[in-house]
Amino acid sequence: MLNLLTIALEAHSDERNHHRRYEVAVGRDLLGHWVVTVRYGRVGQPLREMQFGSPDPEQARTIVHERLRRRLSAPRRIGCGYRMVGFAVASGVDATAWCPGGMLAAMLA
Numbered sequence: 001m002l003n004l005l006t007i008a009l010e011a012h013s014d015e016r017n018h019h020r021r022y023e024v025a026v027g028r029d030l031l032g033h034w035v036v037t038v039r040y041g042r043v044g045q046p047l048r049e050m051q052f053g054s055p056d057p058e059q060a061r062t063i064v065h066e067r068l069r070r071r072l073s074a075p076r077r078i079g080c081g082y083r084m085v086g087f088a089v090a091s092g093v094d095a096t097a098w099c100p101g102g103m104l105a106a107m108l109a
Contacts, residue, residue, distance in 0.1 A: 003027045004093045008086030009071055010043060016079050019043040023086075024067055026060060026098055029053065034060035038067060061098060068103050 005026040012019050023039040033055045039047040052063050075081040084104070089095045095104070 002090075003088070004090045005095060005098050006086065006088045007068070007084065007099060009082040010085045011074055011078065011080045011082045012043075013078075013080035018078055018080050020078075020082075021047060022067075022071055022082060023047070024064055026064060036060050036063045036067075064098050065100070065103075068099060072103065072106055 003025050005024075007024045009022045010020065011022075019042055021039075021041060021043045023037075025037040025039075027035050027037070029035050033053050034057050036052045038050045038052075041047040052060070054060050071082045087095075
């Protein structure tokens with residue numbers, strides 16, 4: 001799979017012992033279908049992985065938006081927010097189509 005976009009997030013709270021990592025990667029497979037790979041788990045441990053595939057880019061975008069929107073609600077749910085620790089985008093790919101500017105700005109704060 002060719003990774004076109006990768007976003008890595010981490011949430012840390014020493015007092016609650018939360019040290020979480022969350023990654024979303026978007027790419028295409030050999031048949032040209034869109035593939036969204038989600039990796040998550042505790043920092044320093046092997047990450048669990050899920051993959052979602054679709055020939056329709058809108059379905060893939062919806063998955064990415066839902067996953068990132070859920071991470072934005074982390075302060076309310078787990079007591080600490082996610083911050084972006086990694087961002088990679090292939091040339092020619094519009095990252096704002098996959099992750100609206102408001103979401104990116106909120107995760108950089």
